[in-house]
Amino acid sequence: MTGLRALADLATPMAIRVAATLRVADHVAAGRDTAAAIAAAAGVHADALGRVLRHLVVVGLLTVDEAGHHTLTALGEQMRDDHPGGRRAWLDIEGGVGKGDLAFVDLLHTVRTGEPAYPVRYGRPFWADVAADPAHSAMFDALMGHHISLDNGGIADAYDWAALGSVVDVGGGSGTLLEVLLTAHPTLTGTVVDLPGPAAAARARLLDGDLADRAAVVEGSFFDPLPAGAGGYLLSAIIHDWDDERATAILRRCGEAAGDTGVVLVVEAAGAVNTGMDLRMLTYYAGRERGLDEIDVLAGRAGLATRSVTPVGRYMSIVELAA
Secondary structure, eight states, X not given: OOHHHHHTOOHHXXXXXXXXHTTHHHHHHTXXXXXXXXXXXXXSOHHHHHHHHHHHHHTTSEEEOTTSOEXXXXXXXXXXXXXXXXXXXHHOTTSHHHHHHGGGGGHHHXXXXXXXXXXXXXXXXXXXXXXXXXXXXHHHHHHHHHHHHHHSTTXXXXXXXXXXXXXXXXXXXXXXXXXXXXXXXXXOEEEEEEOHHHHHHHHHHHSSSTTTTTEEEEEOOTXXXXXXXXXXXXXESOGGGSOHHHHHHHHHHHHHHHTTTOEEEEEEOOSSOOHHHHHHHHHHHSOOOOOHHHHHHHHHHTTXXXXXXXXXXXXXXXXXXXX
C-alpha cells in the first residue's frame, strides 16, 4: 500500500497503539514471545492478538521464526517501557495522551464547529476528564514528567534560574519540573500552583524530602490571581493548551503577579509550528501551537513584551516576557 492510501491508513497506527497498551514489547523481551504466551500474560484473545502481531511483523516492529517466536526489531524496541527514547506510554490508549489521540476520530466535528473533539468522544472536556480519575491524572502527570526529561533536557542549565531568586511554576502539575530546577540551583526557591489533584502529587514529590524548605504548593487556577512577588512565573507547555482569549488571560495573571520586577517564562515549541501537534491541541481542547510572532501578539495583549528567547532541548524555547 502506497501513496494517499498509506497516509490515511488506520490499521498500522492502531495495531502499534494496541501493542503498546498491552506491553507486547516488554512481554517479548521477557521471553513470552509467542502469540499464545503474550495473550495469556496480557489477558487478551490469542487469535486476535496473533493477527495484530502478524501485521507488526509486516511493518517492521517484530520478526517471527517458523515456530512462532517473536523478536523485537530496533524500531520495536522503542515500545519497551524501559527504552530511554521510547514512547510506549505516549501510545498507551488507556493513558492520558493515547486516550486523547482517539478523539481524532471526531476531527470532522471540530472542523465543522471549531469545538474540541475530546468532549464528543468522552462526554466531558479533557481537563475535567483527567481530574475526575486519580489514576488517569497520575498517568498524565507521569507523561508530563517524561516530556520534561525527553524533550526539555538541559532546561536547568539553559537559563539563569538562580538569578530569579524564586519561581512559581504555574500549572506545574506534580512538580517534576520545579524539582529539576530546585535540585540544580540550591539557592532557588519555588512554588507549584495547580488544581487539587496535581497539587496533591506535587506535595508528595516536593514537601516530603530534601526540598521541603525551599518548595511550596498552592492549590489554585491560573485564571485566578497568583501568588505575587516571585522573580519568575513559569508556564511550561501551558499556553498551547488554550485558545487565544484564555491564553492571554493566563499571561495577564502571570504579568499581574510578576509586577514590574518579575518575568514570565513561556516554555513552548516556539519555532516552526508542528502541524501534527497543532491538530492535536485543536482536537483535545481547541488550543493551538504558536510561533514566536504569535506568542508576541498574545504577550502584547497581556501587557507584556518579549525580552529574550533561549533554545532548550530538542525543539523547545524559553521565551522571557516582562512588563
